Amino acid sequence: MHLDHQDTFPERHTYSAADPVRADGRRRALRIGLGGPVGTGKTATVAALCRALRDELSIAVVTNDIYTREDAEFLLREAVLPAERIAAVETGACPHTAIRDDISANLEAVEDLEAAFSAEGVGPLDLVLVESGGDNLTATFSKGLVDAQIFVIDVAGGDDIPRKGGPGVTTADLLVINKTDLAPYVGVDLEGMARDARAQRGELPVAFTALKAENGVKPVADWVRHQLAHWTADAA
Amino acid sequence: MTLAVPAPARPGTAALPTAGLRATARITARADGVGGATRLPVLDGDGPLALRRVRGYGHQARVCVVGAMSAPLGGDRLAIEAVAEEGAALHITAAAATVALPGRNAGHATYDVRLTVADGARLEWLPEPLISAAGSDLRMTTTVELAPTARLVLREEQVLGRTGEPTGALRSRLTVRRAGRTLLDQETAYGPGAPGWDTAAVLDGHRATGQLLVVEPERYAEPVGVRLLGEAADGAGQGVLAPLAGPAALVTAVAPDALRLRHLLDEAARSHLQIGL
Amino acid sequence: MSRAALLVLADGRFPAGGHAHSGGAEPAVAAGHIKDAVTLERFCRGRLHTAGLVAAGLAAAAAAGHDPLLLDDAADARTPVPALRTTARKLGRQMMRAARATWPGPDLDALAAARPRGAHQPVVLGVAARSAGLEPLDAAYAVAYENISGPATAAVRLLSLDPFDATAVLARLAADLDRVAQQGADAAARVALEGTDALPAASAPLLDITAEAHAAWPVRLFAS
Numbered sequence: 099m100h101l102d103h104q105d106t107f108p109e110r111h112t113y114s115a116a117d118p119v120r121a122d123g124r125r126r127a128l129r130i131g132l133g134g135p136v137g138t139g140k141t142a143t144v145a146a147l148c149r150a151l152r153d154e155l156s157i158a159v160v161t162n163d164i165y166t167r168e169d170a171e172f173l174l175r176e177a178v179l180p181a182e183r184i185a186a187v188e189t190g191a192c193p194h195t196a197i198r199d200d201i202s203a204n205l206e207a208v209e210d211l212e213a214a215f216s217a218e219g220v221g222p223l224d225l226v227l228v229e230s231g232g233d234n235l236t237a238t239f240s241k242g243l244v245d246a247q248i249f250v251i252d253v254a255g256g257d258d259i260p261r262k263g264g265p266g267v268t269t270a271d272l273l274v275i276n277k278t279d280l281a282p283y284v285g286v287d288l289e290g291m292a293r294d295a296r297a298q299r300g301e302l303p304v305a306f307t308a309l310k311a312e313n314g315v316k317p318v319a320d321w322v323r324h325q326l327a328h329w330t331a332d333a334a
Numbered sequence: 335m336t337l338a339v340p341a342p343a344r345p346g347t348a349a350l351p352t353a354g355l356r357a358t359a360r361i362t363a364r365a366d367g368v369g370g371a372t373r374l375p376v377l378d379g380d381g382p383l384a385l386r387r388v389r390g391y392g393h394q395a396r397v398c399v400v401g402a403m404s405a406p407l408g409g410d411r412l413a414i415e416a417v418a419e420e421g422a423a424l425h426i427t428a429a430a431a432t433v434a435l436p437g438r439n440a441g442h443a444t445y446d447v448r449l450t451v452a453d454g455a456r457l458e459w460l461p462e463p464l465i466s467a468a469g470s471d472l473r474m475t476t477t478v479e480l481a482p483t484a485r486l487v488l489r490e491e492q493v494l495g496r497t498g499e500p501t502g503a504l505r506s507r508l509t510v511r512r513a514g515r516t517l518l519d520q521e522t523a524y525g526p527g528a529p530g531w532d533t534a535a536v537l538d539g540h541r542a543t544g545q546l547l548v549v550e551p552e553r554y555a556e557p558v559g560v561r562l563l564g565e566a567a568d569g570a571g572q573g574v575l576a577p578l579a580g581p582a583a584l585v586t587a588v589a590p591d592a593l594r595l596r597h598l599l600d601e602a603a604r605s606h607l608q609i610g611l
Numbered sequence: 612m613s614r615a616a617l618l619v620l621a622d623g624r625f626p627a628g629g630h631a632h633s634g635g636a637e638p639a640v641a642a643g644h645i646k647d648a649v650t651l652e653r654f655c656r657g658r659l660h661t662a663g664l665v666a667a668g669l670a671a672a673a674a675a676g677h678d679p680l681l682l683d684d685a686a687d688a689r690t691p692v693p694a695l696r697t698t699a700r701k702l703g704r705q706m707m708r709a710a711r712a713t714w715p716g717p718d719l720d721a722l723a724a725a726r727p728r729g730a731h732q733p734v735v736l737g738v739a740a741r742s743a744g745l746e747p748l749d750a751a752y753a754v755a756y757e758n759i760s761g762p763a764t765a766a767v768r769l770l771s772l773d774p775f776d777a778t779a780v781l782a783r784l785a786a787d788l789d790r791v792a793q794q795g796a797d798a799a800a801r802v803a804l805e806g807t808d809a810l811p812a813a814s815a816p817l818l819d820i821t822a823e824a825h826a827a828w829p830v831r832l833f834a835s
Contacts, residue, residue, distance in 0.1 A: 168830070188834035190631035191768040200626040202705035203834070507812060516688040521812040529787065533657030534644035535635060536815045543816050560693065560823050574823045579687040579696060586691060588816050 118245075118332075127158075127212060127223040128329040130322065131197060131239035133266055134250035136232030139276040139309060141169045143250055144229050146315035147322065148178035155224040155326070158183040158211040160204060162196050162231045169229060185211055193231030201243040204228060208243075225326060235264035246325050248318065252277040257286040260294035268298050272305060272321050279308040354409025354437060357381030361414070363395050363455075365421035371395075372422045381405070383414060386429075394423040399461065401430055406445050406472060408437025413446040418455035418484075428461040431493070431592075434502055436469035442503070447476040451484035460611055463491035463542070463592050466525060470502030480512040483551055487609060489599060491544035493592045494524055494537075501525040501541070510582075512549065517580045520545070540571065540588035542595035547584050548607055554581035561606050563587060563598050573598045575606050583607060616743040619713065620736070621753040623760060628705030632698065633765030633833035634658060634758065638821040640769045648776040651766045655759040655784055659791055661815035663758035665689050666733040667751035667795025668810040672802050673737025674750035679722045679730060685807035686731035692819045694826035696731075698835040704729030710739035718742055751795035755788055756781075765833060 118125055132140050141161075148157055159179060161169040163186060170186035173179060185207040189196040196204055208226050216222045228244055230237060239247045249270035251259050254277055260267055267273060273295055281288050288306065295304045305317035362376035372395040379385040382405035390396040399414070406412050418424045434443060445464075451457045466472060480486060490508060494501035503525040510518040522543070524531045531537060548554075557577035564572040564587070571589025578584055585602040589595035603609050619625065635658065639645045645654050669686055673679050690696045707729065711719050718738050722730055729735070733754045740750035763777045794811065801809035825831060 188631050188831065190633065190765065190834065191832045192630055195630050199624065200628060200630050202626055202628040202708055203631055203701075205708070206701075206704060509808070509812075515684060516807070518691060519685070519688040519808070519812040520691065520814040522814055522816075528660075530653075530657035530660040533653045534639050534642075534650070535654050535657030535818050536661055538644060538817055557693070560827075562820075562824055562827070572820055574692060574820045576692040576694075576819075576823060578691060584691050586816050586819050588820070 124222070125330070127226045128246075128326050129208060129226045129228060129244045130325065131228045131230065131244035131247040132250060133197065133230040133233065133237050133239060133247060133270070134274075135234060135255060138232075138250045138252040138255065140229055140232065140250050141172055142309050143248075143274065143276065143307070143315060143318060144227055145173060145176050145178045146309050147227065147319055148173070150313070150315055150319040151225070151322065152179065156215065156221055157225045157227065158185070158215070158223050160207045160211070160226065160228045161186045162189050162193050162204065162229060182214065183211070189231055194233045194237035197228070197230045197239045197243060198237065199240075201240050204243050225322070235259070235262070235266050238265045238269060245329065246271040248272045248274055250274045250276055253281045253286040253288070253291070254284050257291050258294075260291050260298060263298045267295070270302070271325075272303050272318065273299060274305050274307055274318055276307050276309060278306045279310060354407060354411060354439065354441070354443065355381055355405070356411045357383055358413040358415065359383035359385055359399070361385065361397055361416040361424070361426070363416075363418045363422040363424035365393070365419065365423075365455075368421065369393070372424060381412075383412060390425065392423075394425050396425045396427070399426065399428040401428070401432065404433070404435060406432075406443035407435050408443055408471060409439045409441045410437070410443040412444065413448065415448045416457065416459070417450045418452060418457045420452040421454040422452070423456045425458040426460065431462040431465050433465045433467055433496070434470040434472035434504065435467050436471070436502070442471040442473055445472060445474045447474075449476070449478045449486075449488075451478070451480050451486055453481040453483045455481075456485040458487040460487065460489045463493045463544070463595075464504075464506075465493040465496060465592075466502040466504040467496055468499040468502055470504075472502065472504055474504070474506040476506070476508045478510040480510065480517075480549060482513040484512070484549070485551070486510075486547065486549040487611070488547045489544065489611065491542065491592065491595055491599070492522065492524070493595075494541045503527050508545070510547065510549070512580060515580075517549070517582060518547065518578055518584065537588055540590060542571070542590065542592045543588045544595050544599055545584060545586050546599045546603060547582060548609065549582040551581045554583055558583040558607075561602070563602055564589075570594055571598050573602065575602050613744060614749070616714070616745055617740075617749045617753060620740060620743060620745070621756055623764065625709060627709040628702055629757060629761055630764070631834045632702065632761055633769070633835065634662075634761040635818045635821055635825075635835075636762035636765040637769060637831060637833045638825040640766065642821070645766055646770065648772065648780055651763060651772065651777065652780045652783060655762055655780060656787060657815065658762065658818065659755060659759050659784060659787055661813040662818055663755045664791050664794060664811045664813045666758055667755045667791050668798045669731065669733040670737035670740065670750040670754040671747035671796040671799035672807070672810060673734045674740040674745060674747040675799050675802070676741060677799070677802050677807075679718075679734050679738055680725055681807055682734045682737075683726065683730045685810055686734060689812050689814075690731070691814070692823050694822045694835065695819065698822070699731040699733075700726075700729035701834075702729075702732035703735040706732050706735040706739065710735065710742065714739060714742040716742035747799050748792060748796040751792040751799070752788070755791045755795065759784055759788070769832065
């Protein structure tokens with residue numbers, strides 16, 4: 099008798115997100131990473147996305163807290179998703195390592211969620227959001243972990259952030275500039291930010307959001323729907 | 335570094351390693367028919383390991399190991415073998431703590447306990463602590479063989495040094511095999527010659543350490559819940575009750591002294607395992 | 612074989628999940644048992660000669676080609692608390708992913724198929740070392756070194772310990788590391804005749820107790 103590993107899970111052959119196919123041959127869920135500095139609204143964006151999309155998509159979330167479980171518990175408290183759709187990964191005080199240099203714990207969390215939903219017969223996941231712990235402007239997700247990434251900054255961090263650039267601002271598939279409702283109070287020039295972002299990012303999209311507003315997450319939700327349409331179309 | 339040059343063996347003269355004594359005590363418990371009282375067809379003390387039958391409860395037979403002289407001393411080779419045959423219930427205790435002492439002869443002592451429990455049998459091995467006196471050197475083994483439906487309660491306590499003295503060298507290995515597979519294999523090495531034993535990873539100043547193992551195939555088919563015992567802060571020692579990777583629960587504890595160690599183990603037995611010792 | 616593969620395997624940047632684990636350092640820091648370089652060294656020495664020695668024996672035996680499933684059982688018997696068994700399997704699964712990408716081979720595939728939730732990490736590391744063409748002693752070195760470099764790195768992060776001091780601690784433990792790796796390899800060499808009983812089973816009561824305490828913390832920086 100062996101009590102520690104009675105569960106039998108299918109063995110997986112993938113090493114990373116580079117392989118978009120599940121063990122059963124079907125295309126796996128789209129994986130989107132959300133990164134950005136502390137306090138810019140990553141968790142709030144994840145929560146808002148879940149509320150906006152949960153009726154049309156099967157969603158799960160992996161959080162990477164600085165202090166483990168805080169973000170996961172926020173999502174639970176806000177009841178944006180049932181507990182079985184949220185997994186927390188500990189990062190050993192190094193959140194960027196866990197999403198970029200050594201992605202193994204995050205990959206496992208994603209795969210465990212996918213396996214759980216494939217096995218239970220409730221239908222496979224369509225979308226997995228991987229939220230990074232708050233980090234600096236250089237933190238980006240490995241292509242081995244996610245298919246696309248969103249970088250979240252806010253106007254309160256200063257309107258010079260898009261101009262300064264850095265890998266997150268420059269290369270993210272979507273740049274979200276959050277808390278636009280605060281712009282008048284912190285003396286920020288939104289048009290200047292948009293101009294600077296365009297200079298850094300070329301054709302890559304930028305979304306301005308104010309999550310406190312009614313349906314404030316809509317530009318991000320629409321972008322996710324668009325990504326998912328491409329992802330599904332690629333499979334066909 | 336100096337290398338000791340081994341003395342060439344002198345055939346016929348120095349073949350005996352030490353003048354230590356050799357003694358093996360043997361106990362066999364047998365059930366008198368199905369569900370009947372347990373008899374003791376074998377109850378053979380030897381040397382310092384005297385055995386007394388004491389009054390048992392119900393069908394159980396009880397044996398007390400009485401230390402008839404100071405042992406083990408350096409060079410001694412002691413052993414106890416106990417067998418609980420099919421359906422038997424055997425409970426073994428000791429009259430006093432065992433104190434490992436330095437011998438007149440250099441060289442370590444050994445103390446080997448071999449316990450065998452057949453199907454449907456239950457063995458309780460509950461000796462008093464083993465105390466490692468300054469200057470002593472003891473290597474102990476406890477080897478348990480359990481049949482698939484055998485049940486076991488086993489307590490092991492080690493005290494490092496008598497009051498106010500440093501510990502001797504004490505190595506002890508506990509190996510429990512069940513149904514052909516090793517359920518638990520733990521070796522402790524404390525005192526002179528054991529690097530790193532008195533550190534925050536191992537004992538961190540605690541002078542008493544012990545384990546309480548309960549193997550119950552039916553009861554622990556579902557793993558027992560983890561419980562933390564004691565408080566690190568108030569000097570009462572600390573421990574944990576946890577399931578093994580098999581139908582068994584293990585309490586591991588460290589404490590400043592034997593008394594507080596026993597308190598932790600008793601508390602776990604009474605409150606969390608619901609067994610009396 | 613290439614001995615240089617050992618550098619890849621033992622590199623702290625080898626992406627096998629170790630960075631999120633403190634090897635018991637986080638609870639030891641919280642209890643005030645690790646507070647500077649001196650206490651870190653004591654902790655690491657204790658860990659190396661217990662958990663490190665057990666891991667070295669298992670890794671060396673796996674690298675020698677002994678049945679990894681029997682070694683996995685031996686690892687279970689030597690790991691008396693579930694928090695550490697779970698951690699070892701989690702890290703084993705992550706090591707397996709990295710190893711199959713770096714040194715693919717049938718031994719790794721077979722173990723991955725037999726233990727999809729992960730075998731104990733030292734066993735996987737040993738099979739990976741074998742797949743990389745390394746010797747049992749190499750595997751023992753890699754796993755024993757990781758056993759102390761993990762807590763040292765964690766202490767740097769948790770205490771803002773001077774990284775030069777932490778690295779000097781590891782350097783001062785080099786002789787102990789030699790001894791433990793050799794003991795592990797020597798024990799592994801006896802497995803063919805004596806079975807897995809020949810492998811070290813050194814226990815560390817406080818590592819076991821504090822691992823379960825740490826696993827119950829509501830908030831922590833490290834996974835273990």
